[in-house]
Amino acid sequence: MSDAQIGLITATPIIIVFAIALRRMGVLSTVATVSAVTLSVAIATVLFTTQSPLP
Template structure:
């Protein structure tokens, strides 16, 4: 596992956590939070597999 892949494995859950927290406090709509989570997972998976 490369450093970049390890970074993706660390950064993606942090992004998801922020999206959930922002939704919980009402700063973003549900669709925005879901979109952020889905796109961050998709981008992380794409980058992880192409490294």
């Protein structure tokens, strides 16, 4: 597993936690929260699967 993949595994849950926290504080709407979570997971999935392992 490359450093970039480890970074994606680390960063994506942090983004999700922040989105949920902002929703609970009333800063984000439900649609914005769902969209942030969905898009962050989709982007992380695409980047994770396209990263080539170190030789």
